[in-house]
Amino acid sequence: MVSPRVIRNLKKGFRNSLLPKVGLLLVVVIVLVAVFAPLLAPHDPTAQNLNQTELPPLGFTKTVNETTAQLVDGEVQTVTNVTTIEAKLSHPLGTDGLGRDMLSRVIYGARTSLLVGVLGTVLAVVVGVPVGLVAGYKGGTVDDALMRVADVSLAFPSLVLAVALIGLWGRATVAIPDPFVAAGLASGMPGSATLPITVVVVVGLVNWVWFARVARGEALSLRQQEYVKAARALGAGDTRIIGRHVLPNAITPIIVLGTVQIAAIILLESALSFLGFSGTTLSWGFDISQGQDYVSSGQWWIATMPGIAIMLSVIGINLVGDWLRDALDPDIEGEGGT
Amino acid sequence: MSREAGAKRQPPAGVDTLLSVQGLSTRFFTEEGQVNAVESVSFDVRENEILGIVGESGSGKSVTALSLIDLVESPGRVTAGEVWYRDPDLAEEYRGDDSVAVDGDHIDLRTVSGRVRRGLRGPSFSMIFQDPMSSFNPSLTVGEQIAEAVEVQRRARANPRSTRSRTQGYGFGRFFLDTLVPGRGYVTEPSTERAVELLEQVGIPDPAERAEEYPSQFSGGMLQRAMIAQALAGEPDLLVADEPTTALDVTIQAQILNLLRDIQTDRGMSIVLITHDLGVIARMCDRVCVMYAGEVVERGSLDDVFDNPVHPYTQGLLGSIPDLQDPQPRLQPIEGNVPSLVDEEMGDRCYFADRCPKAMEACLEEPAERDAAGGSEHRAKCVLTDREYAPSEALPADYFEDRGDRDA
Numbered sequence: 001m002v003s004p005r006v007i008r009n010l011k012k013g014f015r016n017s018l019l020p021k022v023g024l025l026l027v028v029v030i031v032l033v034a035v036f037a038p039l040l041a042p043h044d045p046t047a048q049n050l051n052q053t054e055l056p057p058l059g060f061t062k063t064v065n066e067t068t069a070q071l072v073d074g075e076v077q078t079v080t081n082v083t084t085i086e087a088k089l090s091h092p093l094g095t096d097g098l099g100r101d102m103l104s105r106v107i108y109g110a111r112t113s114l115l116v117g118v119l120g121t122v123l124a125v126v127v128g129v130p131v132g133l134v135a136g137y138k139g140g141t142v143d144d145a146l147m148r149v150a151d152v153s154l155a156f157p158s159l160v161l162a163v164a165l166i167g168l169w170g171r172a173t174v175a176i177p178d179p180f181v182a183a184g185l186a187s188g189m190p191g192s193a194t195l196p197i198t199v200v201v202v203v204g205l206v207n208w209v210w211f212a213r214v215a216r217g218e219a220l221s222l223r224q225q226e227y228v229k230a231a232r233a234l235g236a237g238d239t240r241i242i243g244r245h246v247l248p249n250a251i252t253p254i255i256v257l258g259t260v261q262i263a264a265i266i267l268l269e270s271a272l273s274f275l276g277f278s279g280t281t282l283s284w285g286f287d288i289s290q291g292q293d294y295v296s297s298g299q300w301w302i303a304t305m306p307g308i309a310i311m312l313s314v315i316g317i318n319l320v321g322d323w324l325r326d327a328l329d330p331d332i333e334g335e336g337g338t
Numbered sequence: 339m340s341r342e343a344g345a346k347r348q349p350p351a352g353v354d355t356l357l358s359v360q361g362l363s364t365r366f367f368t369e370e371g372q373v374n375a376v377e378s379v380s381f382d383v384r385e386n387e388i389l390g391i392v393g394e395s396g397s398g399k400s401v402t403a404l405s406l407i408d409l410v411e412s413p414g415r416v417t418a419g420e421v422w423y424r425d426p427d428l429a430e431e432y433r434g435d436d437s438v439a440v441d442g443d444h445i446d447l448r449t450v451s452g453r454v455r456r457g458l459r460g461p462s463f464s465m466i467f468q469d470p471m472s473s474f475n476p477s478l479t480v481g482e483q484i485a486e487a488v489e490v491q492r493r494a495r496a497n498p499r500s501t502r503s504r505t506q507g508y509g510f511g512r513f514f515l516d517t518l519v520p521g522r523g524y525v526t527e528p529s530t531e532r533a534v535e536l537l538e539q540v541g542i543p544d545p546a547e548r549a550e551e552y553p554s555q556f557s558g559g560m561l562q563r564a565m566i567a568q569a570l571a572g573e574p575d576l577l578v579a580d581e582p583t584t585a586l587d588v589t590i591q592a593q594i595l596n597l598l599r600d601i602q603t604d605r606g607m608s609i610v611l612i613t614h615d616l617g618v619i620a621r622m623c624d625r626v627c628v629m630y631a632g633e634v635v636e637r638g639s640l641d642d643v644f645d646n647p648v649h650p651y652t653q654g655l656l657g658s659i660p661d662l663q664d665p666q667p668r669l670q671p672i673e674g675n676v677p678s679l680v681d682e683e684m685g686d687r688c689y690f691a692d693r694c695p696k697a698m699e700a701c702l703e704e705p706a707e708r709d710a711a712g713g714s715e716h717r718a719k720c721v722l723t724d725r726e727y728a729p730s731e732a733l734p735a736d737y738f739e740d741r742g743d744r745d746a
Binding site: 137140171225226227230231232233234235236237241244245248249 | 407409412452456457458459460461463464465466467468469472473474475476477478485486487490491568569571572670
């Protein structure tokens with residue numbers, strides 16, 4: 001599966017081009033941040049501090065116009081006091097409308113995004129790949145039936161389908177205890193992370209079709225291979241042929257698609273959180289939707305900081321995906337791959 | 339224009355007949371129309387013999403082989419015929435069953451379920467393919483793949499006659515585990531040892547080390563040996579070899595043919611050897627079938643067919659190989675190409691008539707299979723078996739060209 005040639009191509013692609021380095025760096029940083037969130041976050045991301053709402057990020061100031069009406073000599077006069085609010089070192093990315101630390105929220109948001117992205121992709125693979133392999137290998141009526149189901153779910157706009165499914169099932173969540181807090185390493189942090197399980201299921205079911213189509217295409221060409229015919233001539237059954245002879249040779253495009261899909265699912269999760277369907281309030285998408293009310297009044301950072309986080313993680317994952325694709329593609333032998 | 343015979347059961351006569359194929363037809367239902375790839379083919383395979391099937395590309399040799407072991411893929415289908423196979427146990431099991439045709443020790447495999455037929459692949463029939471390079475999975479070691487074949491048969495034997503045993507113990511649970519946990523293979527230690535033994539038997543040096551290597555590290559000849567080892571894993575009664583030497587160079591060809599001969603003698607099994615190479619046939623086979631346009635046009639013992647060919651096609655084939663003892667200035671090729679096998683384009687005549695140098699008016703009717711001179715088994719589908727070529731009745735040279743223009 002992972003041949004020496006692939007490893008050689010991976011190394012070569014990494015050496016010859018800047019993009020894989022950037023991508024890998026971003027992905028590693030985001031994964032580390034998500035894993036060690038309780039140790040890295042300066043504040044409890046859910047703790048409100050109403051004395052310090054809407055603090056600007058470092059390097060910026062916020063001006064507040066306070067207009068008061070006074071009665072001077074029997075006339076009403078309006079006096080405008082302009083106060084400038086400085087950024088505080090303790091809140092490097094500022095605070096949101098309830099005084100919660102943006103940096104801590106962005107750090108914790110990485111957990112939700114990565115969990116949903118990875119679990120959603122795993123679910124999509126587990127559903128889509130077997131369906132695609134069986135459809136492609138069996139062909140005929142089985143293929144037609146399975147692929148029409150796939151076409152139908154592809155015809156739905158994915159966000160509409162997701163919203164419909166969440167409306168149907170409600171917003172179920174699972175609390176995952178935080179090992180660092182449990183071990184007493186991070187006091188004052190939330191004791192558990194909330195995994196929006198409905199969102200995971202929904203993004204998995206929205207995206208399985210892509211894996212089914214790719215797996216089917218591979219199975220279609222692999223079943224024509226002589227070694228599949230030879231295995232059948234020796235009396236091997238369908239399950240074994242699919243598992244031993246088709247899947248291992250179809251795994252390359254599935255891996256590449258998987259990396260791209262993680263990024264797509266992170267975006268979809270953000271969109272769902274933005275629309276308020278997520279069930280967790282610690283999510284990049286949720287923070288963007290909270291922050292959009294403040295953008296017009298000048299507090300741009302509440303929506304922008306999680307937005308930048310989404311952008312960087314999606315770019316990073318896609319760059320890694322491109323790198324893998326170029327290295328695993330048998331047509332690109334030894335080329336730099338950009 | 340189908341020539342499928344009526345449903346008349348013809349159980350094999352001889353006790354030593356391992357396999358008797360009667361009126362086997364395979365059709366492909368493509369978008370261009372129905373293609374009659376195999377047309378009412380009949381032949382016998384005896385115990386302990388090598389039967390050759392020879393013909394040009396596109397004459398239906400390979401499809402015949404695939405039809406035998408029920409591996410014809412959609413859109414193809416075996417539409418008619420009987421495949422009588424000698425298996426006393428299986429025959430006994432189905433003797434009382436009305437839907438299954440049984441005669442003595444023979445059972446018609448076209449009447450049993452697909453499951454039973456699949457169960458026979460491996461322990462009863464096995465097949466080796468033309469191109470060894472593409473017949474091995476590039477992502478598994480050669481040893482693993484042979485051991486896998488051993489394992490399949492071992493499981494089948496542990497629970498005989500239940501074809502379900504092959505999938506039992508390898509459901510989706512195992513499949514996921516095998517896929518997710520590295521180093522967790524399907525094959526067991528005894529199977530791996532047996533695989534090494536098999537590799538040794540087919541003459542691979544350092545079999546234990548070679549078993550660890552991937553197909554890309556083998557040469558073509560070595561892989562063909564490995565494929566023979568894999569085919570022998572189930573100890574089959576009948577080995578179907580589909581052009582086993584075509585992809586190999588000449589010196590390796592000779593080695594592989596000798597190996598097949600030795601294995602056939604040692605194990606007393608039968609081989610159906612499919613090839614377009616008459617030299618291979620002459621060297622290996624006891625009896626031979628000549629195929630043209632999906633039909634067996636001439637069959638008989640090697641001597642009968644090679645020394646007294648009746649069908650002009652067989653004569654043409656033999657005339658197109660060089661003879662070192664009697665070098666002719668030019669070889670005589672058969673003019674033209676194998677005809678299209680699309681059903682509606684095939685007339686109700688002898689399919690070879692348009693290329694035949696001796697085409698006569700009688701050839702415009704469907705030829706019956708007749709006894710020819712020589713041994714009792716020498717039969718040919720040609721009017722010339724029992725009459726002489728009469729130039730007065732010959733078709734004009736441009737007869738088929740004109741027809742072609744008119745049809746178009």
